[in-house]
Each structure stands twice: as structure tokens, then as C-alpha cells.
Amino acid sequence: MRIVLLRDLKLAMRVGGGFGLAIMFFLILVVLVPFGIGPDAALLSAISPGILWIGALLACLLSLDRIFSLDYEDGTLDHLAIAPLPLESVVLAKATAHWLTTGLPLGLISPLLGLMLGLPIEGYLWLVLSLVLGTPALSVIGTFGAALTLGLKRGGLLLSVLVLPLYGPTLIFGAEVARRGSAGIELQTPLLMLLGLSFGVMAILPFASAAVLRINLR
Amino acid sequence: MVLSVLDLCVSRSSQVLLANVSFELAAGQALILKGPNGLGKTTLLRAITGLQPALSGQIIAGEDSFAYAAHADGVKPSLTVAENLQFWADIFDNQDISSALSAFDLNELKSRFAGMLSAGQKRRLGLARMLITNRPVWVLDEPSVSLDKASITQLEEVIKQHLQNGGAALIVTHGHLDLGSSCRTLSLDRYKFNRGVYDDAEAFL
């Protein structure tokens, strides 16, 4: 699994511009929000945890269809399916590579954008923590969606329609942790739910994704 | 027997293409499958390697014994030739990529990006990957496509070498491959299925 992960990261650095793309999108989106909602600082500060979480979620969503499409077209997936390593570990490697190039950088850069939206001071730690702990779930669920829409002509749109409802719980718990963090309220329950969700999804969904991949490779 | 196939039936999108295909392949032997396009040769190869479930019939072969090379050869343009091969070497945990490089004389192209290779060189890199897997049964789908004369003889040499040290090869090709005495040809025409739909879609009739 490590092998596939390292190669994907090398490829992402050389071709996809690494995580720059996801961060740029996140930045542009967060800048757009005040344009839409108006510069009223109090309002922006109140909704900033939610905005930052939605921004990270959309940035993850947009980079999902690249997870398998390259390897599908040039036959690498066929060869990996025959290789001695289980397809589940290939799926997990792909999800991790996606997380390392989107979810993680977004989480680390989010304080900068929190500044722009006037996020309360005590919120920064929880914002980063909730994003770093929540985005793995977004990547693993997204990988499932990417496997489902592999090889379909206008798969991109279908991918969003399939994946967004699945993102619901992660967004609710993640944004709740960030919001309670910035308001200084006790946030143990949503944090535990977010962790449970992330690890639960990581443990179970790769099997479904691998099964879907096998079907799509027929 | 390195590989034996008994009454294999293969379909594509619920349409049966080949039925009751049977043949055997011993170590050191090569078998060339002939037949018109669209007959289902690629589907048959994918079924044998396990990429695609066959409808019925048996495929008896050792565990993890197939190495598959098709049109799409899994070459990453943004990686160098050596990096491409090293990736597959790690996957099949065989550390020695130099023999594969020299077999297809890709040594001097080692650090060039695969994207810059010509079609023929790219093909040779895809086939070099077969050596890396060091798996007994090679399944080749049109290996000689876009190869020039010199590369084809090189390909024949490598396959013969593989056969000598106990490997086997199942090849689908239109062109002529001279692989010496231990090579048989099998025409798939007689397995063509035309009595209608056979697979579980039959339940709808």
C-alpha cells in the first residue's frame, strides 16, 4: 500500500501541482463569501467555522474524479488488480494520497482564512483539529464515489450528486466542533462523533470501494 | 500443466462471445490465439487473468501466476523509465530491474521521462514490466503492435528466453511471431458462440 501511496504523491507533485490547486480553490471560495454575504464583520465571524468547513468540503469534492481516472485510462488499475496486493489497500492508498494533497493542507492553511473571516481567537485550534480529523472521512467517502463513477462519460456531475448526501454527517459534526470551539463551549460529543465517523468509514468503506472497482474493471 | 482451461464461456455486456473454450499450456510452451477482431479474444484473456468473471467453465492455474500486458501498458508519462519499472518492482517485490532494462535495452533511456518515449519504446517499457513480475504465465494482448522489426525480434528473443526457463505464454496477435518449436497456434473461430444469449440473461427468455 505504501508503494502506491508514495508513487501517487510523487505523481501529484510533478503533474497535479500537488496541493496548490486545492488551496487555491479554498482561498478563492472563502474570499467569495464576504462578497456574497457582505462585509459585516460580526456576521462573518459568526458563520466563519461553517464557511471554512464547507469550503474544505467542496475543495475535497472537486478533486475526487482525478483519483482513479488517470490509472483507469492507462491500464494501471488492471495491472494493480492482478498484482499480489489487495485492491482494498490500493483504495486506501488512493484515499490517503487524496487526503495528503487536499484535506491536510486545507486544514493547515485554514487559520489564515479564519483570520480573513474574523474567526474568534479560541476557535483556531479547534478549526484545524476538526478539519484534520474530519477530512479523512471526506477522502474515503469521496474515493467510494470516484470508484462508482469510474468510466462514466459525465461522471463528474454524478459524482457530486452521489457523494454530497454522504458528506452530510461529517459536515454536521465537523462544523459543530469548529463552531463550539470558536464559541468556547464544551465540544466533546461532536468531536467523538467526528472521530468515530472518520475511523469507522476508513475501516469499512474501502471494502465497498474495492468491490465497486472490481465491477467497473470488468 | 501451468494453465488449463476447460469449457470456458465468456460474455461481454450479457452477450456471449466464446463458449466451451478448452486448451492447456505446459511449462516452456507458447500458445498463439488467432481470430478475427471482435471475436472476444481480449475478453477471453481478461477472463483467464481473473480481471473479468467468466460465465462458466474452469481456469486451473497456480495462485498469482499471471502477468498481463495489453494495449494500455500502465506507463506513467511523468515518471522516468526507471521509476516506472521500480514502482512495479516494488509491487511485485522483485528488486532487480536492471535485467528487465537490459532485456529490452532501455538502459540508456533509464532516466528519460516515459512521456518522451516513442510508441515503440513505450511498448518495450510495458513489456519490460512483464519481466519484473517474474510470474510464470505471460498473457500478452497484441504485444507486437507499433513495434518495428528489430523490436519484434527482441520481443521474440525475450519470450523464447522466458519459455526456456520454464515460463509459459498465451499470446493474442495478428502478426507473425516466430517462437520456435514449442509454439502452437489455436484458432478461436470454432468456439464462436452464435446460438444466442447463453448467460443468466437467458432467464429472461
Added chain:
Amino acid sequence: MSLWEYANPVKFLNLSTRALPWVSALSVICLIVGLIWGFFFTPDDYRMGSTVKIIYIHVPAALMAINSWFMMLVASLIWLIRRHHVSALAAKAAAPVGLVMTLIALITGAIWGQPMWGTWWAWDPRLTSFLILFQFYIGYLALWKSIENPDSAADLTSILCIVGSVFAVLSRYAVNFWNQGLHQGASLSLDKEKNVADVFYQPLLLSIAGFVFLFLTLVLIGTRSEIRIRRASVIAARKLLL
């Protein structure tokens, strides 16, 4: 004649021809009697006034929305495990019915809530989870439509249905956690002793029966059409070969 006999499409077609008139008759009777009885012959609720009459369409539709997804889940599992075409096609036929039932539950829920909550749409956990269920139906149908090969379409949609069910339950609790409920307690929950007053109870049961039979009728007809479409494509495939 085990249950799995009906899994053979041709047998299913003959068998459902006999069952169809009964089911559709039952659904018409139950619906008409249940709704008329509930609409005309039940008193107003002291608190909700006449809006309580919406219960006769909101509750059955909500129940059917959830049960048809559950039925699709069971059918998907049967398809994945026993490879019976009829169950995969039944799941495909049930999806639009479930979708419309969810839509009805949403709209009638919103209308019913308006006088009480004062707004047309309240982010109440139960209404919101129907909104999420609605999205799952949309995704499920979209996936069916976008895959050509019928067999892999059945496989992929079955897996989506299973994964979707897990996330639907997750969303149900996430939404509950996210906004404390405005919704009236479960009118029909089995654990509570005092359900809705008896005078409302009988017509409600009858209209639920009506909705269930309507669902069965529509799914039976839908499955039959899916089988015919598949049969036509199989015949065309065979003709192509000769």
C-alpha cells in the same frame, strides 16, 4: 414451490398477472375509504384544528418513504447474494415510488407545520432527514440511468443502496444532534403506550394500508415493465448474433 421460484423473471411475470388485480383493487378501496373517513368523519383536534387531517397523508407517505428504501435495501442484498434479476429490477422499480412518497411526506409535513411553527420550512430533524432521504433517492436513480450494462448497473446500485442506508441512519442521528426537534412525537411509535386517540386511529391505519397496497401495485407494474425491457434487449442481442 419455494419462494425463490418467483425469482425467475418469466414465472414472475405470469404470477404477477394474477396478483395485480387484487392488489390494485385493495389499494383503491383502502385509499378511498381511509381518506374519506379521515377527511369527513373525524373531529378536529383541540390544538391543531382541522390540520390534523393532514395526518392521513403525511404519516402513510412518510412510512412508505422509509419502507420503500428498506425494501430496496433488501432487494439489493438479495441481488448481490443470490443474483436474482427480479429483485434487482424490483429495487429499480421501487425507487421512483419511494422518491414521490418522500416528496409527499416533505410537502405535507411542511404544510402541516406551517400554522404551528409559523414558517413554511423548519429545519426540524425529521423533515430534514426526509430531505436527505430524498437526495439518496435522486443519487440512486441517477446512477441507474447513467450505466449502460444492466448487470453492472444492478451491482453498483445495490452497493450504493447498502452504503447509502448506513449513511441515511448516520444522517438521521447527525441531524437529530444538530437541531433539537420541533416535530410532534411519533404518532405511531410502537413503544409509546398512548398513540393517537382511537377516533383518529382506524382511518389512519386504513390509509396506511391503502398507501402500502398502492406501493405494491406500482412496484409490481414497474418490475414487470423492467423485465419486459430487459427481455426486449436480450432478444435484440440474440438476433444480433444470428
Added chain:
Amino acid sequence: MTIELGKYASFVLSAYAITIVLLALLIIYVFWHNSKSKALLKNAELNKDA
């Protein structure tokens, strides 16, 4: 027997109206789909031998 719906009459009536319309659309769709499948099958079987 006329029924006194009180001030919420418009809500109750609109809820019932919308439900009936949606159910009617669903039923029409199912029957349309059914007849389309019948036609598809008939002409598939018709030119099966042609």
C-alpha cells in the same frame, strides 16, 4: 355532508390537493412506462425472426 375546516382549511386542502396530484403523476408515469415496455417487447419479438 359538508365539513367545517375552520381557519386552516386552505392548508388542509392544499396538502390533499398536492398529494393527489403527485400520486396521479406517479401513477401516470408507471402506466406510461409499462405501456412503453410492452411496445418495446412487442416489436422486439416481431422482428425477432425478420
